[in-house]
Amino acid sequence: MQENSLSARAHVQISLAERSYPIVIGQGLLGDVAGYQNLPAASTALIVSNTTVAPLYAAQLQAALKTRYGRVLLTTLPDGEVHKDWQTLQLIFDALLENGCDRKTVLFALGGGVVGDMTGFAAASYMRGVPFVQVPTTLLAQVDSSVGGKTAINHPLGKNMIGAFYQPQLVVCDLDVLKTLPARELSAGLAEVIKYGPIADLAFLDWIENNLDALLARDPAALAHAIQRSCEIKAWVVGQDEREQGLRAILNFGHTFGHAIESGLGYGEWLHGEGVGCGMVMAAHLSQRLGLVDMTFVERLVQLVRRAGLPVKGPVLSEADNAGRYLELMRIDKKSEAGEIRFVLVEGPGSAVVRAAPDALVREVIDACCR
Amino acid sequence: MQENSLSARAHVQISLAERSYPIVIGQGLLGDVAGYQNLPAASTALIVSNTTVAPLYAAQLQAALKTRYGRVLLTTLPDGEVHKDWQTLQLIFDALLENGCDRKTVLFALGGGVVGDMTGFAAASYMRGVPFVQVPTTLLAQVDSSVGGKTAINHPLGKNMIGAFYQPQLVVCDLDVLKTLPARELSAGLAEVIKYGPIADLAFLDWIENNLDALLARDPAALAHAIQRSCEIKAWVVGQDEREQGLRAILNFGHTFGHAIESGLGYGEWLHGEGVGCGMVMAAHLSQRLGLVDMTFVERLVQLVRRAGLPVKGPVLSEADNAGRYLELMRIDKKSEAGEIRFVLVEGPGSAVVRAAPDALVREVIDACCR
Incomplete structure (x- = not known):
């Protein structure tokens, strides 16, 4: 992990037993084709977004990914925590199967925590696991969902009751998207x-x-540091307790x-x-x-x-x-x-x-x- | 792994990177309280079975488990591959949440491959993972679902499309239950x-x-050897390729x-x-x-x-x-x-x-x- 660098560009490397992945933090990252070149090869990418975020940023991400994947699909979910349920999750599986997506297909979560949680759980479960990338578009998702691999949906009787621990390949925290955040x-x-x-x-x-x-x-340098330091602390905690047996509980x-x-x-x-x-x-x-x-x-x-x-x-x-x-x-x-x-x-x-x-x-x- | 022993009692130890678990094969195991004493402690166990198997064997298992768990619940699913879907899976989550089951609750899959697959996926996903035990009641489930940690449900567009790799704590192959198998x-x-x-x-x-x-x-000694040798070969293959990247495909x-x-x-x-x-x-x-x-x-x-x-x-x-x-x-x-x-x-x-x-x-x- 890097030390404080009060610039508008930062990087945190998450090191886990099974796999290691980078969180990149900066401006203009979402549409930067160079950022996606180290992802696993596949014929198809599926962007999962919602009705609020997709109109703002899906085209930009789609254009960048088209340099890497032959086919870049988009599924737009209804927006909001109330839709973090199985019915909405099914829309992702429907899109994957209707388009004949194989087990190398890479999923991209473009949105806040709800989109990230649902896309992550869909990636964990589709054919028992396909690669996925987090492109969080809220500050909360950038500091919180980027690290720890927690994915889940809600059940009528409880929040986040059904899910998986599943790590992304890459997390892209574009500070520019925070400009449109309410x-x-x-x-x-x-x-x-x-x-x-x-x-x-x-x-x-x-x-x-x-x-x-x-x-x-929304000063980019301040945001970059806040995100970086939050991710570093969370990574330090999660690194010692990936499966939430003890220490990790303090994050709650x-x-x-x-x-x-x-x-x-x-x-x-x-x-x-x-x-x-x-x-x-x-x-x-x-x-x-x-x-x-x-x-x-x-x-x-x-x-x-x-x-x-x-x-x-x-x-x-x-x-x-x-x-x-x-x-x-x-x-x-x-x-x-x-x-x-x-x-x-x-x-x-x-x-x-x-x-x-x-x-x-x-x-x-x-x-x-x-x- | 043990060598051929042509007796009606056998044992295969599955060794994986993360965890190791035993498959016990023999007569009268289902109701033998001694077999469950090494399972993780918990206040509650939930037996998941189906309308065909539950009337035959649920009471026997329930009685044995009551020596170990304060509360032993039973959920009975409709029988058949056609029910291996999300709607039926929800019945397991409903039972867990309606009974306030915590993340230490142990699930028991009492039935064939469908019950095993659904209970395993429910265990993998409930609160992002609770322990589970396979008590397969068909020969197919005993030789096939016991090893490999594959759990899944079907999607209208494809079989086993949504699931997880998740290992049981124990597999109990009771040869006596095969007497009632069609x-x-x-x-x-x-x-x-x-x-x-x-x-x-x-x-x-x-x-x-x-x-x-x-x-x-249905000679018990012959069945015991067939199950043991099948599990040994499968374990040998899976042990080299837990995540189905290469060799494991030959099992298909x-x-x-x-x-x-x-x-x-x-x-x-x-x-x-x-x-x-x-x-x-x-x-x-x-x-x-x-x-x-x-x-x-x-x-x-x-x-x-x-x-x-x-x-x-x-x-x-x-x-x-x-x-x-x-x-x-x-x-x-x-x-x-x-x-x-x-x-x-x-x-x-x-x-x-x-x-x-x-x-x-x-x-x-x-x-x-x-x-």
């Missing part, structure tokens, strides 16, 4: 950037606080509360990053009540989350028993074991721990953090 | 046993010829023609083993026309396939252009590359090769082998 989505992406500070790197937390205005202004800081919010409101109501932003606030409060960090640190995190344009108060999911509803939703989280919720908590600034917490204390936090 | 299914299983002779072990081909009557009479001897038959008639019309039996005859004829083996060897194989109770003539899939229809179906097979069909052929008795063949020659074989 402000709300930019903020949602910053939630996943901020996350790495409290759990792993206090110096990075300082850097984010000092550079938040540049990030919100803010996600236990966040998933409950997303699921309780119905997927798509809050953006994933919004749930994570608010979830970090709640997890920080729980950490404080357990005596792991002081109130100064909690306030510092709350202020940063607020400045990033993210919610710091959770929604009321049940008028009758709001805390009870949160607890119920968190108990069916994948990280739960035999009904015990595993919380990711800040053990001290820059360091995380995964542990259970007394229901009564969790209820206090929920009551205090929801409006 | 004769047609026994023959179908023998197709996959016979397969290993021509492609890998001529001595085993001799042994099958000499013991076919005992196998058809008879399958290219066989899949075309299954798919052309509509899944479920012919049993998979019947397609493979007839497909081996067609592949042998193609091998002979390419000058790889002589007609004596072809006749020997045809006679054995016929004695095993399997079809040796292919069905007519199209009155207008039968050979053209076979070719069309074979071109969308997973093993095809850029439209070129990769045939598994007998290169000489006991040795296989994967190669293309001229369409004209393939047409001659189809014309000669279909009634």
Whole structure:
């Protein structure tokens, strides 16, 4: 991994037991034919995108890929988390089979986390595995979905319940595509950037606080560094725990509360990053009540989350028993074991721990953090 | 791996890079609590079976597992290849989520190849992977699905098109369950046993010829040896090529023609083993026309396939252009590359090769082998 380089071009090499792949970060990458020359040879590439992103960037990617593949197909999915289901996934399999795509076909995920998750799972499952490339077009997908190989779809009874661990061949983070990203989505992406500070790197937390205005202004050099450092930290964690047996769980800081919010409101109501932003606030409060960090640190995190344009108060999911509803939703989280919720908590600034917490204390936090 | 032992009890250890697991073969194993004591600890086990097998054996397995797991659930799927689809797979995910099953839950596949394939893919995908155990109840599943980690469901446009490579923790081949197997299914299983002779072990081909009557009479010692030797050969091949990049393709001897038959008639019309039996005859004829083996060897194989109770003539899939229809179906097979069909052929008795063949020659074989 390379060190800080505050330029608008960066590169992170992900090294895993089975395979290694590069994340390239920079401007004008999506249409740069040179970037695709090391991909495996195949007769066909299939770009999977959605109705929002395809009109903006599919033609540019298609043109670049045509220098490498004889046939470049495009499948456009409906946009939104609500479509991250089997019915939509089938559209990818239909396209592959209707076009007679063989097991060397390379899939390209052009879109945000939903497109990346679905294309990745389709690639993992089609003929038991074909190569795929991530071309994330949201900040959240660039910092979060680029590393770790998690792919999945939702089930009516739970988020990301059906999926696979499957690594891409290459991740292309084009900073130019972030220019068209709605402000709300930019903020949602910053939630996943901020996350790495409290759990792993206090110096990075300082850097984010000092550079938040540049990030919100979409300054390419600031974005390149934020993406690079996030990917580096995530790669360091995942490299030690590819199958999510232990350490990797710390990456879910803010996600236990966040998933409950997303699921309780119905997927798509809050953006994933919004749930994570608010979830970090709640997890920080729980950490404080357990005596792991002081109130100064909690306030510092709350202020940063607020400045990033993210919610710091959770929604009321049940008028009758709001805390009870949160607890119920968190108990069916994948990280739960035999009904015990595993919380990711800040053990001290820059360091995380995964542990259970007394229901009564969790209820206090929920009551205090929801409006 | 152990050597021939002509007893009714055998054991094959499958050694893979990531994990190693045992195949135990014998009588009375299904209800033997001792056999399950080394499985990973969990609060819940879910048995997946079908409407034919569950009434016969689910209670016995459930009783044995209750000594190990606090909760032993049962999901009963509709029976048949026609149900090997996403809709039926969803029933497994529904049961897991409705019962709040966590990522340590152990799945047990109690049934034939369809139940094994679907349970394996569900285990591979549920929360991105939970442990599973194969308890195959057909001869075909015992010799074929026990080794190799192939799991999949069908897509309307192709068989086994969506799946994963995923290894079980344990395979339990109980010879007693074969007593209730319909004769047609026994023959179908023998197709996959016979397969290993021509492609890998001529001595085993001799042994099958000499013991076919005992196998058809369901003699436990003969069955134990046939299953053990088939698993050993398959394990030897798969161990060298877990991800099906090269050598492993020889295991598809008879399958290219066989899949075309299954798919052309509509899944479920012919049993998979019947397609493979007839497909081996067609592949042998193609091998002979390419000058790889002589007609004596072809006749020997045809006679054995016929004695095993399997079809040796292919069905007519199209009155207008039968050979053209076979070719069309074979071109969308997973093993095809850029439209070129990769045939598994007998290169000489006991040795296989994967190669293309001229369409004209393939047409001659189809014309000669279909009634």
